[in-house]
Amino acid sequence: MAISSAVDCPSLISSGLELSTTNVTEGTVVHLSCDDFGHKPSGGVRVVICLSNGNWSQPIPKCEWSWDFTTEEKIIFGTSVAAVSFVIVVVIAIIIAYHCCYKKRKDKEEKLYNASYNSSSASPQGYDGPYNERDSYPVTYLAYQDGPDRKHEVYANADTIDKPWLGYIPRPKVSEGPFYT
Known part of the structure; x- marks a missing residue:
């Protein structure tokens, strides 16, 4: 055997x-x-x-x-693609909505600011100073110090020009009513 x-x-x-x-x-x-x-x-x-x-x-x-793909792999692959696509669409929608709303809000603020800044509610004859655009504080301050015809009297002299708290500081106009509508 x-x-x-x-x-x-x-x-x-x-x-x-x-x-x-x-x-x-x-x-x-x-x-x-x-x-x-x-x-x-x-x-x-x-x-x-x-x-x-x-x-x-x-x-x-x-x-x-x-x-x-097997059925399980198809489900996993399809779900992954759908989830990524959804996240991309949501992010794009948020970016578009933010930019649209921000621009609308910014335009509204500009319009309200310009209306209150140029209105004659703060003084009976309106503002006719040498500087009627908004800008940073030092530029605005120096515009009052160095007006073209020195129409506005200032308290600062050459010794205090670098110390704006000792000279004339224009007060901003305050708009009346709600700022955001």
């Missing part, structure tokens, strides 16, 4: 495939799949069998990208 020895096929553990079993003895059926998202065994090989000659029934495939 002859005793046959068990034949082993080469190990598949280091192949990078997901295996249904690690047994490599003769007659073992191994189902192959890939662990990475969207990857499938190349050549469509999904099952290999260990033959009596110590070889596998098919060449051992490698994992490669495939657009043939």
Whole structure:
């Protein structure tokens, strides 16, 4: 009576495939799949069998990208694309809304400021000074100090020109009523 020895096929553990079993003895059926998202065994090989000659029934495939998604992968991929698209649309909508509202608010503030600044409510004859545009404080202050015809009398002299708190400081007009409407 002859005793046959068990034949082993080469190990598949280091192949990078997901295996249904690690047994490599003769007659073992191994189902192959890939662990990475969207990857499938190349050549469509999904099952290999260990033959009596110590070889596998098919060449051992490698994992490669495939657009043939499983149902689970389709759900994950579709949900991811939809979520990213939604976030992009929301961000664009927020940017557009902010710019539109900001411009509208800025125009409204400009109109209200110009109306109150140029109105004659602060003085009976209106403002006719040498400087009737708004600007930074130092420019406004120096405009009052160095008027073209020195029409407005100032309290500052050459010694106090660098100390505006000792000279004439024009008071801003205050608009009446609510600022934001």
